[in-house]
Amino acid sequence: MPVLVKDANKCVGCLVCMFSCGRAHLAVGLESSCIKVRSQGGISRGFSVFVCRGCEDPPCARACPENALVVRKGGGVLLREDFCTGCGHCVKACILDAIGWNNNKNKPVICIQCGECAKNCHYKVLEHRKT
Amino acid sequence: MIKEDTLKKILYIDLSKKKFWVEEREDLFSQFIGGTGVAIKLLQENCDAQVDPLSPDNPIIFAVGPLNGVFPIASKTVAMFKSPHTGNLGESHAGGRSAIALRMAGYGAIVIKGKSLKPLYISIHGDNVYFRDATTLWGLEEGVSTGALIRRQETGAGLRTIMRIGPAGEKKITYASVTLETYRHFGRLGLGAVFGSKNLKAIVVSGKRDLKVRDFKRYREYYLNLLKQLAESDKMKKYHELGTPANVMPLSLSRGIPIKNLSTDFTEGIENISGETFAEKHLGRRIACSHCPVACIHLAALRKPYEDEPYFYRTVYLSYDYELIYALGTMLGVTKAEGVLRLIEAVEEMGLDAISTGVILAWVTEAFEKGIINEKMTEGIIPQWGNVEAYSEIIKKIVFSKGEFFEDLGKGLDYVSSKYGGKDFSLTYGRNEMPGYHTGYGAHIGYLFGARHSHLDSAGYAIDKEAMIKPIDEKEYAEKIFNEECWRQILSSLVICFFGREIYTPSVVSECLSLLDYNLNEEALMDIGRRIYQEKYRFKIQCGFDMENIQLPKRIFETPSSLGNLNEDFARKIVTNLKEKIQSLL
Structure with a gap:
């Protein structure tokens, strides 16, 4: 059940999705958020949104040397934190730049495909598609 | 407050010694919450009231509050300093990415002292603080942007604020602003000049x-x-849709929007600069401050041809608001949206406060008409209502001309009208130029006595609106102004954007704070609000603010307002009542 970026042109850069992602990871703030919003080289040009599209054959899982990322039924991956050594290969493997990094734990923040970001986006930039 | 919260950390930066250190001040944040409350205490601790505002001893203080990063629309940062424009308390608020960036970097406040020998910029990434050379950024001409250059050099894309000054700040124009994220500003009271005086570019x-x-x-x-209310409530609708320019037409109908230096209550063509027209013809994009779903920032796309080359155009995006349409539109008799946008661009390029600049230009126009100033002084420019070209040139000359008159204009309207005359139509309050509401007693008396001489101190126009329906007597007027300003100390200590004030009522604020381990009921909050207001006023008085010797501009009694012709006697009665209330605090 991936989240799709439907129309980044409508993104106002409010970062409400990033805070929603943090809450979905049971946190308050941005350290535990994996979705990212950045301006396209200055705010007048608008924003880009980087979010996990729930690949069926995810390169991040293939890049993990410790089998800490398990391919999830319906797309995306699950993180087995106790297997993860924090090497960061998964982050490099994701061409969408959709994996976050928690500096306190030194481990990746992986999308849990919950759709909270899309649900809280007032401008319908994101869509949570049920597959 | 929550024990582990990093809000209590204050980052001190000494530009003279290139040193930084952190102090934990749980005492300040538990007593004064954060934002404006903590900032005024830090100002008292770090700034002697007698200090020259452009000397190294004037500190720059930024503060955020407990709700930033935790609840939506808590999106503002408070800046505090001694104002080079008024010689008094300087306080300015801005959003953009600043508040979330500061909170996420792990600080509740930053105190910047001293002066660097050479231009520099500071970069703060979490615990790391760097002093970076900015000699190349100083004196940049149009076409190269400080923001773009710094963006390329620094990390933290998407999560950072870049506060910077333009030429006006470098030249220490007393109403120079600090721009952040291209479209937001610490606009009023000259923080940009304080940056400039410290050789601090960004x-x-x-x-x-x-x-x-x-x-x-x-x-x-x-x-x-709360998020649902902010996104869907009717209370937020005007900020969502047309933005603050939604007020242009209603205020023009009620005669509340000042026209041509408040010399008349009517102008042709005001509908051409209404919120509706801007949205229909120019609105190109809407953006938001970090952690605010409202997206009130409206960017107009202005397509400009190159005069010397056919088939070449550039499109610039400019943010417009009610206050800018007033200051650079109606106030100057500019009633074409494109004209207003071109003046906004000129002001942005220089890094000036738009409101002060517009009010000064309006006075210049009238003073020229009356023969108080002449063509020789203006270096050949003839200021005329509606003449966008002339105004653009004057804006540049305020910053760059070495002529005596333009150097004087760079010190603000109070200075200029004291020197050249024309005080009767000089629209200043405690040395700060007038905001865009000629709605009645509440607005004007609010500007005169507000701690910042701003329309945001007590929103007097809202009280005037009530008075339009049901008359308010002098006692009640004073009480409403006073109470609103006290309550706003709390909102700006949290720091909630005032646009969210109808959602963040005292009971909601109390509840939000309880989730952060602050045990403050509504009564306790009001007490703290009064206390903060008191501390600000104490500082003002130490700086020489004299309540007995300030006056409302004569002009406001000559042109009808939303409440009709204002009566001087009645205004004086409200002032007497308000003074008593403020005195009782001191």
Whole structure:
């Protein structure tokens, strides 16, 4: 059940999705958020949104040397934190730049495909598609 | 407050010694909450009231509050300093990415002292603070942007604020602003000049962290409820749709929008610069401050041809607001949206405060008409209502001309009208130029006595609106102005954007704070609000602010307002009542 970026042109850069992602990871703030919003080289040009599209054959899982990322039924991956050594290969493997990094734990923040970001986006930039 | 919260950390930066250190001040944040409350205490601690505002001893203080990064629309940073424009308390608020960046970097406040020998910019990424050379950024001409250059050099994309000054700040024009994220500003009271006096070109702040709340489940429910209200409530509708320019037409109908230096209550063609027209013809994009779903920032796309080359155009995006349409539109008799946008661009390029600049230009026009100033002084420019070309040139000359008259204009309207005459139509309050509401007694008396001489101190126009329906007597007027300003100290200590004030009522604020382990009921909040107002006023008086010797501009009694012709006697009665209330605090 991936989240799709439907129309980044409508993104106002409010970062409400990033805070929603943090809450979905049971946190308050941005350290535990994996979705990212950045301006396209200055705010007048608008924003880009980087979010996990729930690949069926995810390169991040293939890049993990410790089998800490398990391919999830319906797309995306699950993180087995106790297997993860924090090497960061998964982050490099994701061409969408959709994996976050928690500096306190030194481990990746992986999308849990919950759709909270899309649900809280007032401008319908994101869509949570049920597959 | 929550024990582990990093809000209590204050980052001190000494530009003279290129040193930085952190102090933990739980005492300040538990007594004064954050934002404006903590900032005024830090100003008292770090700034002698007698200090020259452009000397190294004037500190720059930025503060955020407990709700930033935790609840939506808590999106503002408070800046405090001694104002080079008024010689008095300087306080300015801005959003953009600043508040979230500061909170996420792990600080509740930053105090910047001293002066660098050479131009520099500071970059703060979490615990790391760097002093970076900015000699190349100083004196940059149009076409190369400080923001773009710093963006390329620094990390933290998406999570950072870049506060910077333009030429006006470098030249220490007393109403120079600080721009952040291209479209937001610490606009009023000359923070830009204080940056310039310290050889400080810019500040970058970024960070990322998780914060703690007392009861996560309850927090999540409460958060979602507030988010829903902010996104869907009718109370927020005007900010969503047309933005603040929604007020242009209603205020013009009620005669509340000042026209041509408030010399008349009517102008042709005001509908051409209404919120509706801007939206229909120019609105190109809407953006938001970090952690605010409202997206009130409206960017107009202005397509400009190159005069010397056919088939070449550039499109610039400019943010417009009610205040800018007033100051650079109606006030100057400019009633074409393109004209207003071109003046906004000129002001942005220089890094000036738009309101002060517009009011000064309006006075210049009238003073020229009356023969108080002449063509020789203006270096050949003839200021005329509606003449966008002439105004653009004057804006540049305020910053760059070495002529005596333009150098004087760079010190503000109070200075100029004291020197050249024309005080009767000089629209200043405590040396600060007038905001865009000629709605009645509440607005004007609010500007005169507000701690910042701003329309945001007590929103007097809202009280005037009530008075339009049901008359308010002098006692009640004073009380409403006073109480609103006290309550606003709390909102700006949290720091909530005032646009969210109808959602963040005292009971909501109390509830939000309880989730952060602040045990403050509504009464306790009002007490703290009064206390903060008191501390600000104490500082003002130490700086020489004299309540007995300030006056309302004569002009406001000559042109009808939303409440009709204003009566001087009645205004004086309200002032007497308000003074008593403020005195009782001191």
